[in-house]
Amino acid sequence: MSAQDNIDLVRRFIDDVWNNQNADNASQYLADDYVEHNPMGDFEGIDSFRTFMETMLQGFPDNQIDLKEATGDGQMVAFHYQIQGTHKGNLGPLEPTNEHVQLEACYVGRVEDGKIVESWYQFDQLSLIVQLGVIDLPDFMQEMQRQMGSGGEGTERGGPAPGRPGA
Secondary structure, three states, X not given: OOHHHHHHHHHXXXXXXXXXXXXXHHXXXXXXXXXXXXXXXXXXXXXXXXXXHHHHHHHOOOOEEEEEXXXXXXXXXXXXXXXXXXXXXXXXXXXXXXXXXXXXXXXEEEEEOOEEEEEEEEEOHHHHXXXXXXXOOXXXXXXXXXXXXXXXXXXXXXXXXXXXXXO
16 A cells, blocks of 8 residues: 555544444454553553443544645655544543643554554643643743743634644
């Protein structure tokens, strides 16, 4: 498969499985021995992926992923994406806050024989807990933003920056 074919595979996976909440379709895109690495831990196998997905959708039932820039080279695919959703269900011990969150994230995936065999996800965990109201953005970070001129008014691309005052 070409780099573009691999990018298209990951796009279809995100749209079909995550955005349409079709965990049962994961096996169409993921290898049987799929491994996922994310801030919540490492998960091995499609069943572990489904359990993780169901947990996330319990917390954020309107979860949506918007894939932005993408690149690929051989077996590797990388995306910048945004996640947004409303915290309407328990997320582990955290009870619903009904806060709408928007997070920036990065994905790297490895594709072999037309299936995703391994993925690495990173998302802005600090922004998540600030937006959920679990913690306030530390004063020194707010001061740094003021000194750099961001002041929570937005990013280069426009709109409020997640986790910043005024977001």
